[in-house]
Every structure is written in structure tokens, then in C-alpha cells.
Amino acid sequence: MKESLFCSGHSGCPGCCDAMISKFVLRGIGENCIVSTPTGCLEVMTTPYPDSSWNVPWIHSLFENAGAVASGIESAWKAMNKDDDTKFVVIAGDGGTVDIGMRSISGAFERGHDITYICMDNEAYMNTGVQRSGATPYDASTTTSPAGKESFGNELPKKNMPEIMAAHGSPYVATASLAYPKDLMKKAKKAADIEGPTYIHAHAPCTTGWGFDTSKTVEVGKLAVQTALWPMYEMENGEITQVRKVKNPKPVEEYLKLQRRFKHLFTKEGGDEEIKKIQETANFNIKHFGLQ
Amino acid sequence: MVELRNITKDMMTVVEGSYAVAHATKVCKPNVISAYPITPQTHIVEELSQFIADGEIENCDYINVESEFSALSTLVGSSATGARTYSSTTSQGLALMHEVLFNASGMRLPIVVTVVNRALSAPINIWNDQQDSVSERDSGWIQLYAEDVQEAADMVAQAYKVGEDPDVMLPVMVCMDGFLLSHVYEPVVLLEEDLIDDYLLPFDPKYKLDPKDPKTFGAFAPPASYTEFRYAQEQAMSAALDKIEKAADDFYDVFGRYYGGLIDEYKTDDADIIIMAKGSIIGTIRDVIDNLRENGVKVGLLKVRALRPFPKDAIKEVVKDSSVVITLDKNISPGVNEGALCTETKACMYNSDINVPVIGYMIGLGGRDIPEDTIENIVDEAKEVINSGISTESQFTDLREDLI
Numbered sequence: 001m002k003e004s005l006f007c008s009g010h011s012g013c014p015g016c017c018d019a020m021i022s023k024f025v026l027r028g029i030g031e032n033c034i035v036s037t038p039t040g041c042l043e044v045m046t047t048p049y050p051d052s053s054w055n056v057p058w059i060h061s062l063f064e065n066a067g068a069v070a071s072g073i074e075s076a077w078k079a080m081n082k083d084d085d086t087k088f089v090v091i092a093g094d095g096g097t098v099d100i101g102m103r104s105i106s107g108a109f110e111r112g113h114d115i116t117y118i119c120m121d122n123e124a125y126m127n128t129g130v131q132r133s134g135a136t137p138y139d140a141s142t143t144t145s146p147a148g149k150e151s152f153g154n155e156l157p158k159k160n161m162p163e164i165m166a167a168h169g170s171p172y173v174a175t176a177s178l179a180y181p182k183d184l185m186k187k188a189k190k191a192a193d194i195e196g197p198t199y200i201h202a203h204a205p206c207t208t209g210w211g212f213d214t215s216k217t218v219e220v221g222k223l224a225v226q227t228a229l230w231p232m233y234e235m236e237n238g239e240i241t242q243v244r245k246v247k248n249p250k251p252v253e254e255y256l257k258l259q260r261r262f263k264h265l266f267t268k269e270g271g272d273e274e275i276k277k278i279q280e281t282a283n284f285n286i287k288h289f290g291l292q
Numbered sequence: 293m294v295e296l297r298n299i300t301k302d303m304m305t306v307v308e309g310s311y312a313v314a315h316a317t318k319v320c321k322p323n324v325i326s327a328y329p330i331t332p333q334t335h336i337v338e339e340l341s342q343f344i345a346d347g348e349i350e351n352c353d354y355i356n357v358e359s360e361f362s363a364l365s366t367l368v369g370s371s372a373t374g375a376r377t378y379s380s381t382t383s384q385g386l387a388l389m390h391e392v393l394f395n396a397s398g399m400r401l402p403i404v405v406t407v408v409n410r411a412l413s414a415p416i417n418i419w420n421d422q423q424d425s426v427s428e429r430d431s432g433w434i435q436l437y438a439e440d441v442q443e444a445a446d447m448v449a450q451a452y453k454v455g456e457d458p459d460v461m462l463p464v465m466v467c468m469d470g471f472l473l474s475h476v477y478e479p480v481v482l483l484e485e486d487l488i489d490d491y492l493l494p495f496d497p498k499y500k501l502d503p504k505d506p507k508t509f510g511a512f513a514p515p516a517s518y519t520e521f522r523y524a525q526e527q528a529m530s531a532a533l534d535k536i537e538k539a540a541d542d543f544y545d546v547f548g549r550y551y552g553g554l555i556d557e558y559k560t561d562d563a564d565i566i567i568m569a570k571g572s573i574i575g576t577i578r579d580v581i582d583n584l585r586e587n588g589v590k591v592g593l594l595k596v597r598a599l600r601p602f603p604k605d606a607i608k609e610v611v612k613d614s615s616v617v618i619t620l621d622k623n624i625s626p627g628v629n630e631g632a633l634c635t636e637t638k639a640c641m642y643n644s645d646i647n648v649p650v651i652g653y654m655i656g657l658g659g660r661d662i663p664e665d666t667i668e669n670i671v672d673e674a675k676e677v678i679n680s681g682i683s684t685e686s687q688f689t690d691l692r693e694d695l696i
Binding site: 052103 | 323324356359369370373374
């Protein structure tokens with residue numbers, strides 16, 4: 001085993017979520033894998049020519065095609081009768097997954113390629129400067145869904161990507177968080193070991209885009225889980241099989257107040273009502289996923 | 293000159309153009325084929341899927357993708373893994389691949405794609421012209437154009453030979469005219485399975501995705517290094533000039549069939565008038581030249597096989613002693629009022645000692661028929677240019693005044 005499969009020296013921000021998730025995922029899956037990454041922060045910060053942070057074979061092609069590129073790698077590998085222990089992994093951001101990469105990931109999962117797709121969800125387009133994505137949560141202020149005199153920010157709920165991937169017939173879909181690395185490593189390994197297209201949707205608090213202190217990435221991640229805004233579960237063949245319990249859920253304010261993107265909820269008139277709506281989402285999660 | 297050595301009737305089979313191309317692809321032993329249907333290329337991937345269903349291509353995976361964008365994207369992954377790869381497409385499908393085209397060539401992945409040439413929408417039109425591939429001539433792909441079915445099929449092998457050469461490592465488009473070649477039945481020699489190993493080595497790239505030797509593909513190149521990647525691509529294109537000639541020569545040595553290298557010539561030695569074109573129109577031009585020669589018109593053909601790399605020196609050598617050059621283009625750059633051969637032929641003669649007038653014609657757009665008369669009329673206009681200079685540098689052909 002090499003010392004580190006994801007090396008330091010990259011140009012990610014202090015407290016970067018992508019770096020943590022990539023490191024944990026590779027630690028879980030091991031060195032016998034080939035990684036595809038679509039365009040985004042992770043690609044930019046880890047491969048400024050001639051440097052690379054990747055101690056595993058890694059390819060970046062375009063923004064919207066990681067599912068297809070991984071399909072092609074897996075197909076080629078199997079067609080050429082290479083050893084079948086090699087894992088084919090995508091590590092992608094939310095924009096490259098739930099928005100522009102949707103066609104490609106849908107095709108890859110429908111075709112049943114033996115790939116493991118990790119979406120690092122930092123809930124906006126961070127590489128281009130914090131624009132709204134289909135994964136941006138309700139009321140988050142981004143540079144293209146800013147809070148203002150007549151707006152509380154993003155008006156729409158997150159796209160439910162794990163459900164969409166489960167609906168493709170994926171044998172294994174899980175949510176995870178960088179704040180729970182052992183859980184993430186375990187799920188990554190499990191996903192990679194299961195044959196067929198598997199999907200992990202990982203919560204990825206972004207210090208720059210969400211506006212919190214660079215020392216608080218893990219704290220913010222934990223609070224998302226502890227407030228039930230980020231339910232942690234596993235789905236096997238479409239059925240929920242495991243849930244991480246949240247015994248005494250904290251109020252969502254504790255998660256929201258640490259982040260600049262929700263600051264307007266605490267300063268603007270009517271913010272209280274909006275926070276109540278967000279609390280309703282947490283309450284729904286508690287009930288729907290049986291978190292207590 | 294086209295040369296066919298010891299080809300006898302009993303070696304030939306009458307097949308559809310698409311079948312001949314699919315068969316040649318099978319003989320080249322690809323490891324991954326991606327497929328997405330679009331008229332008029334669909335028959336090629338259908339035939340390939342039948343070969344797969346019948347177990348006739350070993351060590352090959354056939355992927356029915358969900359778009360042309362993914363058709364090429366899958367091959368980017370496969371080729372980087374060290375697989376020989378193939379797909380075919382046309383028109384809107386090629387346009388949808390646009391972003392991936394630049395990516396594949398920039399990563400130096402020798403993917404081969406047959407482009408069954410078709411017009412671009414709007415207005416939507418499924419018939420042949422060459423706007424689709426010509427519009428992608430800056431994408432960093434080698435572009436070869438076939439005159440007939442036999443050449444389109446054999447060109448697949450030549451494409452792998454050139455693209456996979458360690459000095460080249462570039463993707464290749466093999467262009468054949470939609471319907472006119474893809475859907476016609478012609479007697480052809482199906483690419484010989486027992487000879488292919490004498491021509492094509494297994495694909496074994498120096499760099500590939502492999503956990504035993506981890507490499508980073510598709511890195512981010514800042515201003516300090518991006519230019520040099522582009523320069524390296526141009527060097528590879530430049531190297532491809534000789535490799536295309538050699539691939540054609542070697543093909544003749546092994547298979548006994550030759551269609552020209554970068555270009556081909558027909559009756560150009562004493563020609564005052566030289567007609568330049570590419571694709572299936574070449575057959576019509578040959579007939580027109582034979583007819584006109586009987587009437588003493590000194591006219592010859594310069595068939596362009598390679599649009600990229602553009603064979604500037606070869607073209608200049610052929611046209612330098614002529615009196616006028618006619619370019620026939622099944623494409624146009626709106627706003628320039630010229631097709632690609634017209635613009636680029638003029639450009640390669642500028643700054644040289646050659647001072648031959650060039651007149652261009654946009655012809656056969658959207659599948660408009662090209663009768664011999666039309667080309668004969670163009671030759672008549674070229675004669676006028678010799679006598680009294682250029683009156684119209686470039687123009688549409690056979691415009692219907694009733695529709696304008």
C-alpha cells in the first residue's frame with residue numbers, strides 16, 4: 001500500500017471538502033482503482049500540470065461526461081480481460097452530477113456498468129464562484145440566487161439525486177458526510193465491492209462557498225447530520241436498509257447560523273418563518289427516514 | 293493514381309457501403325465500440341451489433357450509449373485505458389460531439405470515427421453534404437475523405453495505422469458521403485482478415501490508465517504550459533503528413549489497393565484546368581474529365597483525401613503549372629461565401645511563387661444532385677477565367693431562382 005493515494009500539496013482551500021472526501025474515498029477503496037473526475041474544483045486544484053495529487057490512475061475529460069468516461073474505462077478493461085478486482089470510480093461535484101452530468105450518469109447506471117460514483121455535494125458551483133446548482137438547498141444565498149430585499153435566496157428545494165439513482169435500479173445508494181470519515185470509507189468500500197453501478201452522495205461543506213471558518217468544515221458537516229438536514233442512509237436495491245440515528249436532533253438554527261449563505265435568515269424580516277420551513281424539512285427527514 | 297493489383301471478380305462481394313465499413317472495422321479488432329443511431333450512419337452500428345451478437349469480434353465490448361456526446365466520451369475513457377476504439381456518426385451527432393472532439397485530440401487518443409457526411413440543421417435535412425465534418429476541421433482530428441465504398445472501408449484500417457503511430461497519436465475521422473456511399477451497394481473486396489496482421493500492429497500506447505503504473509490524464513494546463521500542448525498537436529499533425537502517405541503505400545503492399553495518399557491525381561500532367569474536390573463527387577468528376585478530354589479540354593483532377601492535415605505542399609506541386617483551379621465544396625462558411633477547399637487552397641498558394649487563379653463553387657448542399665452538366669458548365673466558366681480573369685471568385689451552384 002502506498003503511503004497516500006491522494007497527496008498533499010494541492011491548491012485546495014484550507015479546510016477543503018473535496019480534498020477530505022477524495023482522501024477518505026481512496027482510503028476506503030484502496031489503490032487498485034481508476035478514478036474519473038469531471039471538471040470542477042477537484043480537477044483544478046489537484047492537477048496543475050506538471051503536478052498531480054493522484055497516486056492512482058486518474059482522468060479528467062469534461063464537465064458533463066464523467067459517467068460516460070468511467071463507462072468506457074470499465075468496458076475497455078473488461079473487454080481486454082484485465083484482472084477483475086480493479087474498481088472504477090468517479091469522484092465528482094454536484095454540478096457535474098445532478099445538473100450538466102445528468103444524461104451521462106443516467107446512461108451509465110441504466111447500462112449497468114460496474115462503477116462507483118461519488119458525488120461530493122457542496123451545494124453550488126464553487127469552482128466558478130458559488131453559483132446556484134440543482135443541489136443548492138432552499139434559501140441558500142449564492143451568487144446567482146442571492147438574498148435581497150425581495151428574496152431569501154434559492155427558492156427551490158434540492159434535487160433528490162439519491163432517489164433518482166436508486167430509481168435506476170442501482171444495487172447500492174448511500175448518503176455520507178466528510179464529517180464521518182469511517183462511515184464514508186466503509187460505504188465507499190462497500191459500494192466498490194458491490195457489482196454494478198453504485199452511488200454515494202456525500203455532504204461536502206465548502207468553507208469558501210458557504211462562508212464559515214476554515215477550521216469548522218467538520219463541525220458544519222456534523223451539524224447537518226445532527227439537525228437531520230442531512231439524513232445518512234443506505235439503500236440496497238431501492239430499499240432503505242440502514243439509517244444513522246439522530247437521537248436528540250438539534251434545531252436547524254445551529255447549522256444555519258454558522259454559514260454566511262444563510263445569514264440573511266437571521267437578519268432579514270421574515271427570516272424566522274423561513275427557518276421554520278427549513279425546520280420542517282428536517283422534521284420530514286426524521287419521520288421519513290426514521291432517524292429517531 | 294488509383295491502383296488495384298490482381299483484384300479479380302471472384303474476390304468481390306456486392307454489399308451495402310455501411311456493411312463494408314462495419315466489416316473493415318471488425319477486421320481491425322476494436323476493443324470498444326460505442327453506438328448511437330442517427331441517419332444515415334445507423335446501418336454501420338447495426339451491422340457491428342450483429343457481428344457482436346454472432347460472436348465475431350473477440351475481446352470487444354459494444355456500448356449502446358444514450359447520446360453521441362457519450363458515444364465519444366466513453367471512447368475517451370476506453371482509449372485512455374489502452375483500448376482500440378470505434379464509433380460512427382454524422383451531422384447533428386458530430387455537432388453534439390464537438391466539445392469531446394477537442395478533448396480527445398488534446399489528450400492524444402487515437403480514436404477512429406466514421407463520419408457519414410450529412411447536412412446540418414436548420415432547415416433539417418438528412419441528405420449528404422460535408423458541412424458536418426468540415427465544420428470540425430479545427431478540432432485537432434485527422435480528416436480523411438473517401439471516394440467510394442471500397443476506399444471508405446479500407447480507410448478504416450489506414451486510419452488506425454496513422455492515428456496510432458507513436459509519432460502521431462491523434463484521433464481520425466474517416467469521412468464518407470451519406471447515402472451516396474453508406475447506402476449504395478457496390479462490388480467490393482471485404483477487408484482481408486488474413487492479411488490485417490501484416491498491416492496493423494496491436495494498439496499498445498506508451499501511456500494508459502493502469503493501477504500498476506498510475507498516470508494523470510487530462511490535467512489542468514495553466515498559461516505557462518498550455519501553448520506547448522497545442523504546439524505538440526501541430527507537430528503531430530505535421531508528422532501525420534508522411535504517415536498518411538506511408539499508410540497508403542503500405543496498404544498497397546499488403547492488400548494491393550491504392551487510392552492516393554494525402555491526395556490523388558487524375559490526368560493532371562498537362563492540365564490547364566484542375567478540379568479539386570473530396571468525397572464521392574470524385575467519381576462524377578472523373579467521368580466529366582474523360583468526356584471533356586475527348587473534346588480536347590485539358591482538364592485534370594486533384595482529389596483531396598486528407599483535409600487535416602492539409603496537404604499544402606502536395607497541392608501546390610500539382611497546381612503550380614496549371615492555368616486555373618476549380619474548388620468544389622459541399623460546405624460553406626457563411627459570411628465568407630466560400631467552402632473550405634476554396635479558402636484553404638488560396639491560402640496555401642499565397643506567399644508562394646504560384647500565381648494561379650482559384651474559383652470556388654458551393655455544390656451539392658443538402659443532397660442536391662450534381663449532374664455532369666453542372667461540372668461541365670463550371671469548366672466552361674474556368675475557361676473564361678483563363679481568357680479574361682476572375683469575374684466571380686466563389687458562388688453557389690445551380691441556385692433555384694424560383695425559390696429566392
